[in-house]
Amino acid sequence: MSDNDKPKLGMRAPLGVRRTVETGKVKQSFSHGRSNTVIVETKKARTFRKPGDPAPAHEPEVEAATPAVVAAPEPAPIAQPAPVRPPVQQRPMTPLERREQQERLLREADEARMNSLEEARRREERNARDASEEERRRADESRRAADDEAQRLVAEQAAVVAEPEAQAAEPAAAPVPTTVAAAPEAVPTEEAPRPAGSVVPPPRRFTPVVAPKRPEPPVRPARGRVGDDRRQSGKLTVTRALDEGDGGARARSLAALKRSREKDKRAHQSGPSAKQVRDVQVPEAITVAELANRMAERTSDLVKALFKMGTPVTSNQTIDQDTAELLVSEFGHNIRRVSESDIDIQTETDVDETETLKSRPPVVTIMGHVDHGKTSLLDALRGTDIASGEAGGITQHIGAYQVTQKDGSKITFLDTPGHEAFSEMRARGADVTDIVVIVVAGDDGIRPQTIEAINHTKAAGKPMIVAINKMDKPGSNAQRVREALLQYDVQVESMGGDTQEVQVSATAKTGLDELIEKIQIQAELMELTANPDREAEGVVIEAQLDKGRGPVATIIVRRGTLKTGDIFVVGAESGKVRALLDDKGKPIKSAGPSLPVEILGMSGVPQAADQLTVVENEARAREVAAYRASVIQQRRTTQAPASLESMFSSLRAKQAQQYPVVVKADAQGSVEAIVSSLNKISTDDIQVRILHSGVGGITESDVTLAAASRAPIIGFNVRANAKAREIATRDGVALKYYDVIYDLLDEIRAAMAGQLGPEYFETVVGRAEVREVFSAGKHGKAAGLLVTEGYIKKDLRARLTREDVIIYNGKIASLRRFKDDVAEVRAGLECGITIEGSTDVKPGDFLETFEVEERARTL
Structure with missing residues (x-):
C-alpha cells in the first residue's frame, strides 16, 4: 500500500479494544497578529477486561469482533483536498491605526510579561510551601519512627524481664509445650465461632505483654552525687535512657527525657543562688x-x-x-x-613556753684592738691555724666556729676584726653574742679599739671576760692593764670587781683551760636556753657571693632547728635551704640553737645582721621579702633632712666635689667596712660618692657603670673577668685591687686630694698708705705711698682697699723712689707706683701686697 493509501491519524478502524488516543485542534495567538493551529492528542488509560465482564458505567460499549472470523477492514476513502480560498485583499492601514496597533501590541506584551512574572512568583511560593510541608512531614515521620522504635525496645525489654519471672512461677515439673497444636490448650480462650471453610491462623508464639504504664519521673538527685553524670554525659542515647530509672523498665521516649532534662536545667538556672559572703x-x-x-x-x-x-x-x-x-x-x-x-613577721610577740626550753651552748665573741692576738687565741682554742690565711695578718671577716671540749660541752666563738673600719661589724657581733672576751695585749695595754669594744659590750648589756694576752712576751705587765681598765669603769675580780680576768698566751698556749672554765661558769650563771622543736630563727653574721655556689650566708641559729629544705626569709631576700655546711665545710642535715652554719639557696646576698625566719610556704616568703624591699627603697628615696643644720650640711655637700667609686668585695661585711671608711675620709671640699657596692667579682655591668662617671673600681679580694678587663681597657676605667684595707684607704685619700689639686696659701708681705695721686701720662695715674709695714716689691700682687672694701686686685707695674726705679721699698720710706689697668686711686686708700704659695693638698 502506498503512502497515499495510508489512513490519516485517527481515521483507522478500532481493533478489539477501545481507542486510547483522541485528537483535537488548538489555536494559538501571538503578537503582531500572528496565529498558529496545533493538533493535540489526548491519551487515555487502556483498560483490559475479561470476556463476559460488564463494562464500567463511565465507559461506552465497544463492539467486539466475533471470535470466529475477523472482518478485514475496508480501505479508507481518499480525502479530497479542501478548496483554496482566494486571498482577501486588505486595505492599507493608516498611520493612526498603525500607531494604535503598536500601542495595543506593546500593552499586550507588557501584560504578558507581568503575567509571566506573577506566575513565576506564585510557582516559587508554591514550591517553597511544598518544600516546607515536605520537611515538616519528614520531621514528623522521623519523630514518630523514633517514638515507635523506643516503644518497641521498651516492650521487648519488658518481655525479656517478664519471661524469667513467668518461668520461675510455673512448676518445675510441668514441661512447656512447644508444638503449634498444643498452644491453644495451654492458653484457653473463648473464641467466636468461625465460618465454615475459613482458614485458621497460626497461633502466637508468645503471650503479648501489655506496655506498662509510664512511670513518674524520679526525683532528680542533688548535684555532685555519685552516678549523676547528666552534665558530663554528652548526647543522650536510647541505651542510656533505658539504663536510667529502676530496673531499666523506664518507658519514656527520648523526646520526653530531653524535655525533662531541659526543665530541670531551667529550674536550676532560674533559682537565685545564695551569695557567698567573704x-x-x-x-x-x-x-x-x-x-x-x-x-x-x-x-x-x-x-x-x-x-x-x-x-x-x-x-x-x-x-x-x-x-x-x-x-x-x-x-x-x-x-x-x-x-x-x-x-612583716613579728618575732617580738612570739615567746616560747617555759617547758619547751632546753639548754644551749653559749655564743662567745672575741673583741679587742688590732694585732692584740684575737685570732691567734682562737686558733689555740680550735687547734688550727687561721691567722696565716689572712691578708696582711689581720682578720677581714667575721668567723664563726664551734669548739667541743673534753667533757662534751660546746662553745661557739665569733672572731671579729679589730680595725676601726669594722666597728659596725663588731657592734653586730656584740648584739648576737652571749659573752664577750676582750683581748688586751699585756705589752701594749688599752688601745682605741679596745675602748670601743668595751663601749659596745656595755651598750649591749653583755657580760665580759678580760683576757690579758702575750704574757710570754718580755715587757708584758698585767697589773698595768688592770689599772688602766679602771678609768673605763671596768673592775676585774682581782681588784674587787665583778669582771672576770685571765692571763693567757696564744703562742705558748698557756691559760687556755682557765679561760674555757671561766666561760663555762659564766654560761651556767646566765642559764642559756632555747626551744629546738620549732621553726628556726637566726642572725646573719656574714654573707658573700660565691662564684660556684651563689649567695652564701653564715648564720647563727638562735632558736628552733634549721633543716635542709626549709623555706625562709632573710632581710629583703627569700629562699629555700639547699644545703647546710658546718664551720669545717662538711654538709649537715640540720642545725640547732647556737650552731653556726653556712646556708645556700638564697635569692640574693643579704645584709649582715639580717634576721632569718623560717615560714610556711614560698608565697609567704616572697610577700615578706617584697615588703621589706619596698620599705628599704622608700627609705632610700624619701629620706629628708632631720634638722635645719643637716639641711645646710646637705647643701654644702652638693657644692662639694664628688669622687665617684664602685666598690666590689668578697663578703658583705667587707663592703660595709670599706663604704663606711670612705665616707669618713670625705671632707667639705670633696666627698666620696658610692655609685655601686656589692659582693662578688667585677663584671661588665660594673665597668659600664663606672665608665659613665669616669670612676675607678675598687676590688677587695676580688678580680675582674676577661670581658670586664677588655671593656675597662677600651673605656679607660681604672681597676684597683686591694687585699688590705690600710692600702685601700691611703690610695683613695691620695686620689681624692689629687682631684682637688694643689692648695694655694696667701702671705701678706707689705702695707702702704696712698698720700698723693699724680698724672703719669700713658700709664694713667701714679700714687705716692708711705710704706707702713713690711716691704713692697715690683711684680708683686697688690690689693687696693678703700674703707676696707677691695676696689682693685692686680699687680704693681712700676716702683720708683724719687726718679730712680728700685726693686724694693721697705717700711718707713716713701715711693711711687703705677698699677696695671686701674686709674681709680685716691688719697687715703691703702695698698696691700701679698705672695701666693702653692702646696700639695692632703686630706
Whole structure:
C-alpha cells in the first residue's frame, strides 16, 4: 500500500479494544497578529477486561469482533483536498491605526510579561510551601519512627524481664509445650465461632505483654552525687535512657527525657543562688584586679562600680583603703583592714613556753684592738691555724666556729676584726653574742679599739671576760692593764670587781683551760636556753657571693632547728635551704640553737645582721621579702633632712666635689667596712660618692657603670673577668685591687686630694698708705705711698682697699723712689707706683701686697 493509501491519524478502524488516543485542534495567538493551529492528542488509560465482564458505567460499549472470523477492514476513502480560498485583499492601514496597533501590541506584551512574572512568583511560593510541608512531614515521620522504635525496645525489654519471672512461677515439673497444636490448650480462650471453610491462623508464639504504664519521673538527685553524670554525659542515647530509672523498665521516649532534662536545667538556672559572703583583707593600697580576686568577683563589675562612684580606673590601677572598703561593702562582703606592717613577721610577740626550753651552748665573741692576738687565741682554742690565711695578718671577716671540749660541752666563738673600719661589724657581733672576751695585749695595754669594744659590750648589756694576752712576751705587765681598765669603769675580780680576768698566751698556749672554765661558769650563771622543736630563727653574721655556689650566708641559729629544705626569709631576700655546711665545710642535715652554719639557696646576698625566719610556704616568703624591699627603697628615696643644720650640711655637700667609686668585695661585711671608711675620709671640699657596692667579682655591668662617671673600681679580694678587663681597657676605667684595707684607704685619700689639686696659701708681705695721686701720662695715674709695714716689691700682687672694701686686685707695674726705679721699698720710706689697668686711686686708700704659695693638698 502506498503512502497515499495510508489512513490519516485517527481515521483507522478500532481493533478489539477501545481507542486510547483522541485528537483535537488548538489555536494559538501571538503578537503582531500572528496565529498558529496545533493538533493535540489526548491519551487515555487502556483498560483490559475479561470476556463476559460488564463494562464500567463511565465507559461506552465497544463492539467486539466475533471470535470466529475477523472482518478485514475496508480501505479508507481518499480525502479530497479542501478548496483554496482566494486571498482577501486588505486595505492599507493608516498611520493612526498603525500607531494604535503598536500601542495595543506593546500593552499586550507588557501584560504578558507581568503575567509571566506573577506566575513565576506564585510557582516559587508554591514550591517553597511544598518544600516546607515536605520537611515538616519528614520531621514528623522521623519523630514518630523514633517514638515507635523506643516503644518497641521498651516492650521487648519488658518481655525479656517478664519471661524469667513467668518461668520461675510455673512448676518445675510441668514441661512447656512447644508444638503449634498444643498452644491453644495451654492458653484457653473463648473464641467466636468461625465460618465454615475459613482458614485458621497460626497461633502466637508468645503471650503479648501489655506496655506498662509510664512511670513518674524520679526525683532528680542533688548535684555532685555519685552516678549523676547528666552534665558530663554528652548526647543522650536510647541505651542510656533505658539504663536510667529502676530496673531499666523506664518507658519514656527520648523526646520526653530531653524535655525533662531541659526543665530541670531551667529550674536550676532560674533559682537565685545564695551569695557567698567573704572576709576580705584590704591593705593600705591595693589594685582593682587584686581586690576582685580576693572578693571572688569579676574585675569588670568593680570597674563599673568605681565608674558610677565617679572614679574611672582600670584593673591595674591602685586604690586606697577607704575606696576599697566602699567597694567591699557595696558587694556585700566583710572587710578586714590591715596595714602594710602586718605583712612583716613579728618575732617580738612570739615567746616560747617555759617547758619547751632546753639548754644551749653559749655564743662567745672575741673583741679587742688590732694585732692584740684575737685570732691567734682562737686558733689555740680550735687547734688550727687561721691567722696565716689572712691578708696582711689581720682578720677581714667575721668567723664563726664551734669548739667541743673534753667533757662534751660546746662553745661557739665569733672572731671579729679589730680595725676601726669594722666597728659596725663588731657592734653586730656584740648584739648576737652571749659573752664577750676582750683581748688586751699585756705589752701594749688599752688601745682605741679596745675602748670601743668595751663601749659596745656595755651598750649591749653583755657580760665580759678580760683576757690579758702575750704574757710570754718580755715587757708584758698585767697589773698595768688592770689599772688602766679602771678609768673605763671596768673592775676585774682581782681588784674587787665583778669582771672576770685571765692571763693567757696564744703562742705558748698557756691559760687556755682557765679561760674555757671561766666561760663555762659564766654560761651556767646566765642559764642559756632555747626551744629546738620549732621553726628556726637566726642572725646573719656574714654573707658573700660565691662564684660556684651563689649567695652564701653564715648564720647563727638562735632558736628552733634549721633543716635542709626549709623555706625562709632573710632581710629583703627569700629562699629555700639547699644545703647546710658546718664551720669545717662538711654538709649537715640540720642545725640547732647556737650552731653556726653556712646556708645556700638564697635569692640574693643579704645584709649582715639580717634576721632569718623560717615560714610556711614560698608565697609567704616572697610577700615578706617584697615588703621589706619596698620599705628599704622608700627609705632610700624619701629620706629628708632631720634638722635645719643637716639641711645646710646637705647643701654644702652638693657644692662639694664628688669622687665617684664602685666598690666590689668578697663578703658583705667587707663592703660595709670599706663604704663606711670612705665616707669618713670625705671632707667639705670633696666627698666620696658610692655609685655601686656589692659582693662578688667585677663584671661588665660594673665597668659600664663606672665608665659613665669616669670612676675607678675598687676590688677587695676580688678580680675582674676577661670581658670586664677588655671593656675597662677600651673605656679607660681604672681597676684597683686591694687585699688590705690600710692600702685601700691611703690610695683613695691620695686620689681624692689629687682631684682637688694643689692648695694655694696667701702671705701678706707689705702695707702702704696712698698720700698723693699724680698724672703719669700713658700709664694713667701714679700714687705716692708711705710704706707702713713690711716691704713692697715690683711684680708683686697688690690689693687696693678703700674703707676696707677691695676696689682693685692686680699687680704693681712700676716702683720708683724719687726718679730712680728700685726693686724694693721697705717700711718707713716713701715711693711711687703705677698699677696695671686701674686709674681709680685716691688719697687715703691703702695698698696691700701679698705672695701666693702653692702646696700639695692632703686630706
